[in-house]
Amino acid sequence: MAKLKHVLVVPFPTQGHITPLLKLSHCIADYGAKVTFVNTKSIHAQVMAATCGLDVGSDRIKFIAIPDWFEIDEGRKDPTNMVASHLRELIEKVKQQSNGNEDEQIGFVIADLTAGWALEVAERMGIERTGFWPASVSTLALVPHIPRLIEGGVIDDNGVVLKNDLTVISKDLPPYKSNDFTWNCPEDPTMQKILFQYLSSIPPYKKQSNSFICNSFHELEASAIGVILGALPIGPLIASARLSHLKGSLWNEDMTCLKWLDQHPTQSVIYIAFGSTSIFSPEQFYELAHGLEQIARPFLWVIRPDLTSRPITEFHNGFLRRVRNYGKVVQWAPQEEVLAHPSVACFFTHCGWNSTMEALSSGVPLLCRPYFGDRFLNKSFICDVWRVGLGVDADENGVTTRHEVMKKMLMLLGNEEIRANCPRVKEMARKSVSEGGSSPKNLQNFIKHLIA
Incomplete structure (x- = not known):
């Protein structure tokens, strides 16, 4: 098998983002790639404490930590820039420790699109990279249209709905209801504003990689995948039994x-x-x-x-x-x-x-x-x-x-209709990840980018 690059994986520091990226990391490691998985210190500590029998220093996946945002003096510098600085230092440290062995140096970065600053770091350091989207492709399809929604008076600059209209972004997708907007958080307006700001920042980051990996499968979201260029569905990402102690x-x-x-x-x-x-x-x-x-x-x-x-x-x-x-x-x-x-x-x-x-x-x-x-x-x-x-x-x-x-x-x-539909979708998911299915083919195509 061809030698694969050392991959650095950077999730957004919450459970729903860590879990699928760790599953993806195991898929990549199955092909022989060395993977380093980066969490913030507090998240790293939680994962280590909750994971019985984890060999932190294993050759398969190495878990390391960078400082938390709350450890950073916000009066001195922007927290995002500081976290990015720590990531650059980490990559440089790995390079120094490699003693000139390029196989040990970080050769590829996979970063959560909501942690897009990591993609910026990779770009500036001349490292190949791709984004990862942990939600549905249909969710992401709406994000590039945020400026148009603001201009049309559907939402304000903080994502607050001003018009309860149906939003059509493609003839191939069902219209989006205003309460289905990706940043909607009716029980916490402050969280809604933060979420809206994060999502609004994604389009520039997405341009820093020609394609992005997502935890979905073609048969489930064919229309949305057709709308979003570069979407590479490799899901459903389901942990195998042998990795029961490595779920993150x-x-x-x-x-x-x-x-x-x-x-x-x-x-x-x-x-x-x-x-x-x-x-x-x-x-x-x-x-x-x-x-x-x-x-x-x-x-x-x-x-x-x-x-x-x-x-x-x-x-x-x-x-x-x-x-x-x-x-x-x-x-x-x-x-x-x-x-x-x-x-x-x-x-x-x-x-x-x-x-x-x-x-x-x-x-x-x-x-x-x-x-x-x-x-x-x-x-x-x-x-x-x-x-x-x-x-x-x-x-x-x-x-x-x-x-x-x-x-x-x-x-x-x-409900008999639902009872009949569930096995049908289950079988669709099973076929997508089976040998010859759409998701393994997409993953294999992605692995070609990791060949040194």
């Missing part, structure tokens, strides 16, 4: 839930997980909990310690006592294994792209309750295009009530 999780996975699932009949358990960033008010949490309690079916619920905006210890403990005969709560779960388990009947989800891809790959119906960002557009595709799930609605106070949860959950479990 920021929390310890509670493996006891798999044995608990073993005790339940086929398609009997409701799985509930709202990702790594969703935050609920106590009122919203109460309604979700009461809804599950009233359904009275076996459920497995992932409740992070920071899932609610205020502590609800007394209610939480009382809830656990009431549902102890049929409900199990964990702080974090091995989600791919859970979704692949035959006892799981459906997935109550925040519609993050990683979760969506994992559910589609396992043929599990989805009940959708987005929190922010691309999750709203994902919900629209899940419910209206692929027709593999239903959405829950909020009342006039923005709360999804227990009655809504119970009603939609029972509708989902009894």
Whole structure:
């Protein structure tokens, strides 16, 4: 096999971005490339603490850290420039330690498009590079049209919707509803502004690489892939069993839930997980909990310690006592294994792209309750295009009530059309990653760029 370049991988420092890029890193390492995976110090520490048995110094993938943004004196320099400076120093350090061996030096950079400053560093240092997009291609297709939306008065300079119009960017794509905009965050206006600024910065970074890799597959998003030039779908990126200790999780996975699932009949358990960033008010949490309690079916619920905006210890403990005969709560779960388990009947989800891809790959119906960002557009595709799930609605106070949860959950479990569509999409995903499928072909074409 031809010698491959040493690849530096730079994710945006959150769970939903680290996970798919680490899976991609393992795919590249399978071809024989040496990979160095860069996290910020705090994220690196979390990954190391949550990953049992990880050999940090392995030849397969080396994990290293650069300073966190909050460690930087913002009064002196721009944090982004400072982080970029630390990345340059890292690349130079690797070069010095190589003792002139070009195979050991960084020869290629793969960076999350939302960490596009890393692509700038690579460009200035004369290193080949490509971007990675961790969300749907349909989500990215909207981003280049942000200036036109501002000029047309659809949104303001901070992404706030001014007109509730349908936005058509291509005859081949469904119109975008205003509440499906990628930066939408109705429960946190400050987060919406930050997200909008990040997304607005992507087009220039995207020009720094002729193509970009994405965690999707051609058969699922053919229209969007046709609209966005350079999209290279290699998904769904699913971790293999032998890499179960190398997922890059920021929390310890509670493996006891798999044995608990073993005790339940086929398609009997409701799985509930709202990702790594969703935050609920106590009122919203109460309604979700009461809804599950009233359904009275076996459920497995992932409740992070920071899932609610205020502590609800007394209610939480009382809830656990009431549902102890049929409900199990964990702080974090091995989600791919859970979704692949035959006892799981459906997935109550925040519609993050990683979760969506994992559910589609396992043929599990989805009940959708987005929190922010691309999750709203994902919900629209899940419910209206692929027709593999239903959405829950909020009342006039923005709360999804227990009655809504119970009603939609029972509708989902009894929906024959969705039950028929899920295996069809699952098979589509399986074929895409099988030998001769579209995704392996795209990955092999990309690997050619890594040949030294």
